[in-house]
Every structure is written in structure tokens, then in C-alpha cells.
Amino acid sequence: xTESAERASVTAASTDRGARDRWLLVAGASLVxxxxxxxxxxxxxxxxxIRESTGVGPAGAGLxxxxxxxxxVVASLPVGAVLDRVDSRRAVAVAVASLFxxxxxxxxxxxxxxxxxxxxxxxxxxxxxxxxxxxxxxxVSEAVAPERRATAVGVFTASGxxxxxxxxxxxPLIAARFGWPAIFVAFNGLSLVGLALFWPTSRGLGAxxxxxxxxxxxxxxxxxxxxxxxxxxxxxxxxxxxxxVNSWAPSYLVETQGLSLGVSGLLVAVFPAIGILSRVSxxxxxxxxxDGRRRPVVVASFVVATPLVASFAVVESVALxxxxxxxAGFAIQLTLGLSFAYARELVASRVGATxxxxxxxxxxxxxxxxxxxxxxxxxxxxxxxxxxxxxVLAGLGVVLAWRAPxx
Numbered sequence: 001x002t003e004s005a006e007r008a009s010v011t012a013a014s015t016d017r018g019a020r021d022r023w024l025l026v027a028g029a030s031l032v033x034x035x036x037x038x039x040x041x042x043x044x045x046x047x048x049x050i051r052e053s054t055g056v057g058p059a060g061a062g063l064x065x066x067x068x069x070x071x072x073v074v075a076s077l078p079v080g081a082v083l084d085r086v087d088s089r090r091a092v093a094v095a096v097a098s099l100f101x102x103x104x105x106x107x108x109x110x111x112x113x114x115x116x117x118x119x120x121x122x123x124x125x126x127x128x129x130x131x132x133x134x135x136x137x138x139x140v141s142e143a144v145a146p147e148r149r150a151t152a153v154g155v156f157t158a159s160g161x162x163x164x165x166x167x168x169x170x171x172p173l174i175a176a177r178f179g180w181p182a183i184f185v186a187f188n189g190l191s192l193v194g195l196a197l198f199w200p201t202s203r204g205l206g207a208x209x210x211x212x213x214x215x216x217x218x219x220x221x222x223x224x225x226x227x228x229x230x231x232x233x234x235x236x237x238x239x240x241x242x243x244x245v246n247s248w249a250p251s252y253l254v255e256t257q258g259l260s261l262g263v264s265g266l267l268v269a270v271f272p273a274i275g276i277l278s279r280v281s282x283x284x285x286x287x288x289x290x291d292g293r294r295r296p297v298v299v300a301s302f303v304v305a306t307p308l309v310a311s312f313a314v315v316e317s318v319a320l321x322x323x324x325x326x327x328a329g330f331a332i333q334l335t336l337g338l339s340f341a342y343a344r345e346l347v348a349s350r351v352g353a354t355x356x357x358x359x360x361x362x363x364x365x366x367x368x369x370x371x372x373x374x375x376x377x378x379x380x381x382x383x384x385x386x387x388x389x390x391x392v393l394a395g396l397g398v399v400l401a402w403r404a405p406x407x
Contacts (some may be wrong), residue, residue, distance in 0.1 A: 025143055026152060034162045068123075102124040103188055147287065152283070164273075239365075240367065240393055
């Protein structure tokens with residue numbers, strides 16, 4: 001299919017679908033993603049309980065969070081290649097079913113204190129997560145006109161911080177009422193509601209792109225583009241900082257500020273929660289204010305985040321810490337909201353899911369490494385050194401963002 005025909009096909013797909021159905025599609029996919037995000041991050045808010053029950057150290061407890069991201073790193077590219085060749089809509093339904101299996105498995109493993117089995121359940125959850133994330137971004141991009149693509153994708157990616165805020169704030173309450181293993185099944189009902197909205201409004205989307213499935217050479221061509229690697233690196237840095245703060249800020253507030261698990265979880269929830277505004281506004285600002293240019297938004301994201309992340313471990317006022325969390329969370333999630341639309345626009349739409357999958361894989365590599373590396377740094381040198389290292393990553397993001405190409 002020629003580039004002009006491809007653009008015409010995308011435009012037709014977006015105009016044939018009513019505005020109501022388009023936004024119900026985004027809402028349904030977002031609810032599924034919210035449930036997965038809450039399931040994903042909720043162990044971070046009950047880390048002391050997990051360590052006590054399983055007998056692991058800080059790095060081992062961090063791995064309970066990181067296991068899903070590590071799985072996504074490995075599985076994302078194969079999943080993206082498959083999604084470009086199969087019905088992505090049905091793949092989302094299968095992924096939702098897998099969340100129920102993974103949640104029940106994790107619950108039982110946690111009740112027995114079986115750390116190895118708990119990690120295995122998180123691997124299954126990670127596969128479900130990466131299928132939903134990659135397929136939904138590709139289908140949302142397909143459903144809207146190109147001039148509104150970054151806005152729609154930004155709205156969907158806002159489901160990530162919503163899920164993180166939900167998981168961070170409610171996990172201690174769920175653990176207190178039902179025991180900490182219950183956090184792994186607490187959010188399943190939300191994913192079913194999302195699927196019920198998504199399924200009827202996504203008809204006709206997610207089919208194999210073009211007249212024939214993309215060839216292996218076309219899929220491999222995505223990985224040979226320098227621009228794709230550069231934008232992927234920005235995702236790696238952004239997710240590293242995002243997951244480091246989400247994973248270790250609750251423990252920092254408990255151990256250094258004397259706050260309870262419940263209060264620290266609620267306070268840290270503002271860091272992902274502000275991403276609801278940040279991720280939506282990143283697409284709007286890029287589409288409207290900068291006429292579709294992506295680089296100015298990403299540069300600003302890292303410029304603002306760099307000093308704020310460094311200051312977190314030396315600020316003593318709880319009120320000021322919350323302010324730092326809000327502004328830093330807003331800044332770093334500008335990149336997370338925009339990077340997936342950015343990556344997809346660098347390639348032909350028929351291999352769009354592969355580009356999104358690559359961005360997911362590289363970005364979540366940072367999410368996988370950060371909680372474990374952060375735990376090791378904290379264990380060896382303390383919180384100040386760990387937050388300083390995260391600030392250095394943000395500074396590197398400024399350099400890379402300045403060199404990023406426009407799609």
C-alpha cells in the first residue's frame with residue numbers, strides 16, 4: 001500500500017466512526033489499563049508487608065513490582081509483531097482474561113508466602129499488560145484523525161497514572177482489611193467494565209494492516225531507524241525516573257519522615273495522579289500549541305524534572321515534598337504521555353504496533369531496572385545517593401531530547 005493510500009485509509013477509518021464511539025473506545029481501553037496499572041504498582045505501597053511475609057530484602061521486594069516490567073521488556077516486541085499480523089481486538093479480550101488468572105495465582109502465592117510462585121504470577125500479568133498497552137495505543141491511533149492522534153493517545157496513556165494512583169492509595173487499605181495478597185485481585189472488576197465498553201466500539205479496528213501482513217523485513221526495518229532508538233531512549237529514562245519515585249518514595253516517607261504506610265501511600269499517589277493532567281495536556285500542547293511538533297514538549301519535561309528529583313531526598317517539610325512530587329510528576333509524565341504517539345509517527349502505520357511495542361519494550365526496561373537498582377543504591381549508600389542518580393538520568397534526558405527528530 002502506498003503512503004498516500006495508507007493515509008487515506010487511516011482518515012476513512014477515523015471519519016467512519018462517530019465521535020461518541022471513538023471516545024467510548026478510548027474510555028473502555030483506558031479502564032482496562034487502569035485496572036492493570038493498579039495491579040502492577042500496588043505492591044510498592046505494601047513493601048514492608050511483602051518483605052515480612054516472604055523474607056526478602058529491598059531489592060527482592062522491588063522485583064515484585066519490576067517483574068511485570070521485565071516481562072514487558074522481553075515480550076513487547078514479539079507481541080507487537082504478532083499484533084501487526086492478527087486481530088488485536090480479540091487479543092485484548094484474551095489479555096483481560098489472563099489478568100484474572102494472574103491475580104488469583106498471586107493471591108494464593110502470597111497467602112502461602114511463596115515468593116517464587118508470586119513472581120511467576122507477575123510474569124503472566126506482565127504479558128497481559130503489554131498486549132493491552134500495545135494493542136490499545138495502536139487501535140486508538142487508528143480510530144482518530146492524524147491531527148488529533150497525540151491528544152487521543154495522551155488521553156489513553158493517562159490511564160497509567162490513574163491506575164498507579166489507585167493502586168498506591170488503596171493497596172494499604174485493602175491489605176489492612178483483607179491481607180496484602182488481596183491486592184492482586186482487587187482491581188479485576190474494573191477491567192471487565194472496561195472490556196464491556198471497548199468491545200462494541202472497537203469493531204473494525206485492530207485487523208491486519210494493508211493488503212498483506214507486514215513482512216519480517218518490514219518489521220525488522222523499524223529497529224534499524226536511529227530516530228526510533230532515540231525516542232525509545234527517552235522513554236527508558238522517563239520510565240526509570242517514574243518507577244524509581246513510585247517504588248521508593250513510600251518507603252522513604254515511612255523510614256525518614258515517620259509516616260504510616262497508609263499516609264505515605266496517599267501522599268505518593270499525587271506523583272502518578274498528576275499524570276492524568278500531564279499526559280492529556282502533552283498531546284494537546286504538542287498538537288495545538290506547537291503544530292504537531294513533539295521535541296519542545298519532551299525537552300521541557302526533562303529540564304523541569306532534573307532539579308526536582310534531586311531535591312526530593314533533602315527536603316524535610318512534608319508539605320514541600322508533596323509540592324515537589326506534584327511538579328516532578330507532571331513534568332516527567334509529559335514525555336510518557338507523548339512518546340508512544342511520537343514513536344508510531346516515525347514509521348508506516350502498517351508496522352505501527354511494532355513501533356509502539358519497541359517503545360514499550362525500551363521504556364519498560366527502565367521501569368524494570370529502576371526499582372531494583374534503586375533498592376540496591378538505597379541499601380548501599382542511602383536515599384540521597386539514589387535520588388541523585390535519578391536526577392542524573394533526567395539530565396541525560398535533556399541532552400537526548402534536544403537531539404530528537406520531529407516525526
